[in-house]
Amino acid sequence: MAVTMAQAINQALADAMAKDERVLIFGEDVGKLGGVFRVTDGLQATYGEDRVFDTPLAESGIIGTAIGLAMYGYRPVPEMQFDGFTYPAFEQIVSHLAKMPNRSRGTVKLPVTIRIPFGGGIGAVEHHSESPEAYWAHTAGLKVMTPGTPEDGYSMMREAIEMDDPVVFLEPKRRYWMKTDAAMPVTTEPARDAVVRRAGTDVSVFCYGPMVRTALDAAEAAADEGWSIEVVDLRSLSPLDTDAIVASVERTGRAIVVHEAARNLGIGAEVAARIQERAFYHLEAPVLRATGFDTPYPPAKLEEFWLPDVDRILDLVERALAY
Amino acid sequence: MAVTMAQAINQALADAMAKDERVLIFGEDVGKLGGVFRVTDGLQATYGEDRVFDTPLAESGIIGTAIGLAMYGYRPVPEMQFDGFTYPAFEQIVSHLAKMPNRSRGTVKLPVTIRIPFGGGIGAVEHHSESPEAYWAHTAGLKVMTPGTPEDGYSMMREAIEMDDPVVFLEPKRRYWMKTDAAMPVTTEPARDAVVRRAGTDVSVFCYGPMVRTALDAAEAAADEGWSIEVVDLRSLSPLDTDAIVASVERTGRAIVVHEAARNLGIGAEVAARIQERAFYHLEAPVLRATGFDTPYPPAKLEEFWLPDVDRILDLVERALAY
Amino acid sequence: MTDAANGQVPASTDASDRPDPLDFLPPDEPVHLLDPDGTYHPDPDHPIDLDDAALRELYRLMMVTRKVDREAINLQRQGQLGVYASCMGQEAAQIGSAYALGPDDWIFPSYRELGAALVRQVDAAGFLHLYRGTWLSDHDPYKHNFGLMSIPIGTQALHATGFAMGARLDGNPIVAMTYYGDGGTSEGDPHEAMTFAGVTKAPVIFFVQNNQYAISVPLAKQTAAPTLAHKAIGYGMPGYRVDGNDVLASYAVTRRAIDRAREGVGPAFIEAMTYRMEAHTTSDDPSRYRTQEELEEAAKTDPIVRMRNFLTKRDLYDSALEDAIEEQTKQVASEVRAGIYDAPHGDPMELFDHVYLDATNHFEDQVAQLRSELSQGGEV
Amino acid sequence: MTDAANGQVPASTDASDRPDPLDFLPPDEPVHLLDPDGTYHPDPDHPIDLDDAALRELYRLMMVTRKVDREAINLQRQGQLGVYASCMGQEAAQIGSAYALGPDDWIFPSYRELGAALVRQVDAAGFLHLYRGTWLSDHDPYKHNFGLMSIPIGTQALHATGFAMGARLDGNPIVAMTYYGDGGTSEGDPHEAMTFAGVTKAPVIFFVQNNQYAISVPLAKQTAAPTLAHKAIGYGMPGYRVDGNDVLASYAVTRRAIDRAREGVGPAFIEAMTYRMEAHTTSDDPSRYRTQEELEEAAKTDPIVRMRNFLTKRDLYDSALEDAIEEQTKQVASEVRAGIYDAPHGDPMELFDHVYLDATNHFEDQVAQLRSELSQGGEV
């Protein structure tokens, strides 16, 4: 029976709750409603209102109380309803969640996993399609991860919850309905490792979350043109698996980074900077970036023109190969 | 008579208020106290409590009301008392200030200049030495600028206030006491332009704000070793003056970016990514980054080990030249 | 300043300066002027200074709002809108309050204020373009004194407050009113807004439609406050409470707060008790969190029926009026349909035009990239 | 749920569920048990269940706090501390309230809570390392049930609330108390914290030291609220007010709130009226914003003098006690000096150790870089 990414994550949450009674789930509408994407569906019914509860409408409050609950000894898994509504919690995430373990010289552990549905492509209204990953990745002390497949949705979520570090877990909302036939539970590679999703010899395409599928599609289309694309799913955006990135570029000599977020200071900037630092003599072309534009996220009717897609990736593949 | 950077900015604020009665200054302790760094010293006495006022202690409130005041027709110049206390205002800055002009298709103008003393090196307690520029620079719709000299402190501030776009104006707090003999008012290059502060032929060093002085010191020290360093002051961090950056690298073939902020996804990542995109064949060495470490800002007694300094820059110069 | 005699350290305001705190507390029951059967209970504190034409106009505005709202839901079902947040059931709260504003006053709305928008003559199809995703906003705020609809909850309360601070500074006797929901009262921004407004005596009205739910979360999980209006005293402003399904009471209570603010006395908070008759948005499934019975009970308090009963009792309602309004609502609905169906798709190249107002050429290469993609795809 | 009969849409809580709102309002005057001359006014609502040893202990703690505070200012002047935020004048508020906690209860402090820290036996020199910049924090929160000092204003209120929510969930009858200032009440975070606490009935006490200033900003510019304690009703919790320079009143009022919270009734808010006798921090210049007279007036309300007068009247104070305490404060002060002067400089290599708890090698090159810099510079 096929399982969607949303169901896989739901299953991971359920299994984590069953295994460890310190796991708590809370946020806006995660209880009876099961979350606006139904990712927490059924959890309140199974685990009760003490362990799965709706909070008042206040994101700083959700993260700030998660910190207090973690200090007490719980393992909170708060939800931010949408990417664009994480910003009111920025202070608590950046100044406290990320820093407190370090500030306390390791005495205070904050095993908090913040779930955030992120990214565009579902025709939503403003503030519902943001890709804020660079804000979190630039913040030392946070781990940032995002699954590109339902299997990773399950396995990486389990790992995030078991980790003692705070994790920002970005769920690619437009892939919530992506299916797998794999049976859950499933254990994939450790979250810290980037994974080669498709091997290739001409160009490395680095991608994550919602763009993994898109990059694979591009690789498929490129094959028709006779270009062999290696698709690398980064999975952990902070820390980055630099070794795997460099190894791939050493094989192909060319690299493209794909993400929905705006190009300026997006993850692509860091990946490009590291590649040229570490694989300078292997590069036969500059690292190119297939990304959203340096504008606010567009209205729904225009998102297809804004988001990177197979064509935008192939354009860059062609440009990279022309060097 | 020598003028410090703090005095130059103070003078710019005073002159802007004298010229345009729509200019308002407000924030925590900017009135009677004149700001904790005295950058607004004397302004309330001259321009009155209506135009220079202390607000309640609430950063989101300060920026949110600045937006409303700007919608009404004022030109607000709110102060965030320290870099680390801008985060409670993140939502208002990122979701509203940056986006509203675009969202309204240009109908709503928000000529708000947010003043933020930023960066380390003054032995302060936690949260008082942050370098958050990458957060703002990654956000489309904001202009981000920072002066590296007292002259720019004056001239860029005047320009920021006269601009119709929202500006995050980062004041390098450890350079507040840096002096010039230049008479104010002074007009320097337009803020959007990067400026070559010292010409050189071997390596380009890109820097901004507090690191301009440090980079110049490094260039001086490098000269003793026989290395000719070109020091480029970026001034505008968003948009970046890519043409000037590329032109410098075309001259020298080697580049180093210097900033206090953590390396991962700092401005250096974007500068490196652009250089290799635009000047691929000119590069004789990878673009290297002399930055703070990927850790939270350290306690005061350890900041000298954390902050980039002349030695860290020279190490990289040597590495770049070794390619 | 300190009163060393008894060893107390009093607050830096003199006791004599302080207003009587009890004046800031809400009454035990919401202000209510109309019974469901239309019976009117005059209240000297809340006079209704409206002539017959105005009373009919309130009714007409509610009817048009209901019709456009219904049409929007249909358009969403037809795939013409991505999503829509209905204001059904909240027409009296919105229209009564917005009608109490003067022509130069301003509104800073959330995403659910169709009724208030129509009072300000915002084009209905234009209003819906946000939900269609044609563009992020369509109306000119300065033409209607109606700000951009704010989706991040409660954030617009600060914009309203800043605007009102500006008006006060400028000596301009206007008032700004901001709308948000019961859920919105939990966010930090409205708290900071009320704090700023209290201190600066900004002429701003915080109008909260307590429709009992924030998506699925009922009021009891949102706050333990006795009522939302009890929050106001904590900012040194009065907290009013009104039956939000009573358009006359909504008008009168808001009017009183506006007059007070315009005179420079300061801001006010209004809690309008109402009920969200529809799903949170068209994407929502309310059957997961509320019962059919609850909905049926709530339907009995319909604000439009109540006003019609009142007009009928006053002999202000007859079949001529009924026909005229029916005609008009049909007309508006068809204009809305046309405005949405015939809407241009939006020019992708415009994406770059308003990011910065001072021209900058820094994303020239991105502009070129999109232009080339469009010409390859032949999409434009 | 809706009361269609009279057309009202009531809140989803039954009227019978609702506590009497007036119970949440503060009394007209702050609770006050001791006059400046030490006269004690018993109050049946605020009994003092302390024996003579405990009364003397309160005094001793205040004296030690004052001495360490003074020493910290000296150390800052000598360049040993980067900055210091004095609690002079606020000893009674802090020590009375912290003393009311049980041994398993927790404190979530701001940066000014030296007195509360000493009640929890946090090492004084350790406390000061934050200000010295040796390390960002020195004490083990779990050893003292004393959280990290929070510099971003008001943010710790949420940590306390979450912690208390956790305790309640766990069936653990402990209470969390958080300290912040008058200025802190304006921030969004304490608002959200009180909202969460009210709804969840978390056993948390919001203890606000109203020392009249937020750096240079006086209370009147911070809020228009009649008193800060009037904020509590907006969250469905009682707002108490106490003379914060009266250590017995601070103890008794806090004790009452703690007992109530421990029984599961819910959170409470306490406004302690006090005065910041020193500059905001050693970097501040208060002559810019307050007068010498104001300071002199405030000095007359010194909390330590008052308690000494009380002890004297009760025959609990004599020269033996005086000498013993003097001896002890000297001892503590010299320990503090030694602890600061002899402090290790901190190992720069430790900068990388606690960023992540699950080991990761992603900044190996940065670790190597620093190590090489250190060996070149010969600095370590």
Ligand SMILES: Cc1ncc(C[n+]2csc(CCOP(=O)(O)OP(=O)(O)O)c2C)c(N)n1
């Ligand atoms: C800051 C923020 N957080 C979360 C959301 C998602 N969201 C949209 S509407 C809503 C509930 C709002 O409830 P209420 O304030 O009562 O207004 P209503 O929808 O009932 O009119 C939520 C949680 C949002 N829009 N903004």
Ligand SMILES: Cc1ncc(C[n+]2csc(CCOP(=O)(O)OP(=O)(O)O)c2C)c(N)n1
């Ligand atoms: C979020 C945040 N904004 C600004 C500051 C800078 N700051 C430090 S203390 C202070 C005033 C605090 O006043 P209050 O809350 O009354 O506490 P007090 O210092 O009087 O104890 C300010 C503005 C800060 N630390 N955190």
Ligand SMILES: [Mg+2]
């Ligand atoms: Mg609601």
Ligand SMILES: [Mg+2]
């Ligand atoms: Mg204070």
